[in-house]
Amino acid sequence: MTSVQLTTAWTTTMGIRLPIVNAPMGGVAGGALAAAVSRAGGLGMVGMGSAASVGHLRQELEHVLGMDHPFGIGLVGWVVAREPELLQVALAAKPTLLSISFGDDSSWVHRAHDEGIITATQISTVQAAEHAVETGVDVLVARGAEGGGHGEPAVGTLPLLAAVLDQVCAPVLAAGGISSSRGLAAVLAAGASAAWLGTFFAACPEAMTSPGARRALLAASEVDTVTTRAFDVAHDYPWPTRIPERALRNDFTRRWLDREDELATDHQAHRSLRMRPPWTIPRSPQ
Numbered sequence: 515m516t517s518v519q520l521t522t523a524w525t526t527t528m529g530i531r532l533p534i535v536n537a538p539m540g541g542v543a544g545g546a547l548a549a550a551v552s553r554a555g556g557l558g559m560v561g562m563g564s565a566a567s568v569g570h571l572r573q574e575l576e577h578v579l580g581m582d583h584p585f586g587i588g589l590v591g592w593v594v595a596r597e598p599e600l601l602q603v604a605l606a607a608k609p610t611l612l613s614i615s616f617g618d619d620s621s622w623v624h625r626a627h628d629e630g631i632i633t634a635t636q637i638s639t640v641q642a643a644e645h646a647v648e649t650g651v652d653v654l655v656a657r658g659a660e661g662g663g664h665g666e667p668a669v670g671t672l673p674l675l676a677a678v679l680d681q682v683c684a685p686v687l688a689a690g691g692i693s694s695s696r697g698l699a700a701v702l703a704a705g706a707s708a709a710w711l712g713t714f715f716a717a718c719p720e721a722m723t724s725p726g727a728r729r730a731l732l733a734a735s736e737v738d739t740v741t742t743r744a745f746d747v748a749h750d751y752p753w754p755t756r757i758p759e760r761a762l763r764n765d766f767t768r769r770w771l772d773r774e775d776e777l778a779t780d781h782q783a784h785r786s787l788r789m790r791p792p793w794t795i796p797r798s799p800q
């Protein structure tokens with residue numbers, strides 16, 4: 515059987531056959547997903563998010579260490595600042611790509627380079643892209659406002675990608691709302707070196723999502739998401755307020771939309787959310 519190949523200059527550098535990267539997604543993109551994506555010819559990323567721990571990272575890395583394919587690791591900057599050992603463990607695993615997003619400290623870039631590791635970060639404006647290149651980051655992930663999970667909802671994916679490519683001399687991956695071969699073709703045609711897919715892979719059986727979450731993702735339409743801080747506030751995750759997340763719309767998001775300050779002091783709402791994962795909360799008829 516011949517294997518599919520669709521290369522860009524960047525995929526050749528990375529030693530992969532397809533311009534597809536699974537986005538590092540805390541609680542969703544573990545080692546099993548990363549291994550499956552890398553074995554299929556893309557670049558699998560082991561992701562650790564707000565609730566990252568050194569033990570969990572080590573456990574998920576078991577799936578990819580020793581594999582005969584490149585893999586990556588993605589961490590969250592403000593979480594690494596709180597738990598620096600995450601970076602030590604990530605560097606020791608010698609991923610081909612290390613991505614750290616949503617942080618202010620760029621010292622990790624030089625530490626990764628010292629280990630021969632290629633670095634990436636997610637950016638949401640041209641200014642942030644220029645700053646990342648100045649700090650030495652090798653690969654930019656232009657993450658548009660359509661993106662699932664956390665990110666600064668500043669600019670749509672295509673306009674951001676185009677503006678960053680015009681301004682910055684570095685490989686740029688496109689992220690945000692890409693979930694079909696048409697979407698992949700569009701960003702490659704615009705000049706992206708690869709696509710960085712999150713939500714699409716969250717619906718795969720290899721992801722750490724529950725069957726219920728996968729069903730909810732697959733059943734959702736293009737108007738079923740919302741950008742919100744409600745889950746962060748309810749879970750006490752200290753994400754900066756300028757970085758909300760895009761999630762499936764449900765009765766919880768509808769109830770607390772634009773009322774996050776009130777939610778912060780409503781302990782009963784916190785408890786009820788902790789007892790019921792977001793995708794089990796029914797959606798009201800539109």
Ligand SMILES: Cc1cc2nc3c(=O)[nH]c(=O)nc-3n(C[C@H](O)[C@H](O)[C@H](O)COP(=O)(O)O)c2cc1C
Nearest residue numbers: 537538539540562563661662663690691711712713
């Ligand atoms: C459930 C979920 C969790 C995420 N967690 C992280 C994370 O821990 N670290 C990170 O850098 N990005 C995270 N992201 C953002 C992705 O890296 C990426 O920007 C986004 O998924 C791209 O948009 P898409 O979901 O429309 O493909 C997450 C995204 C999702 C959907």
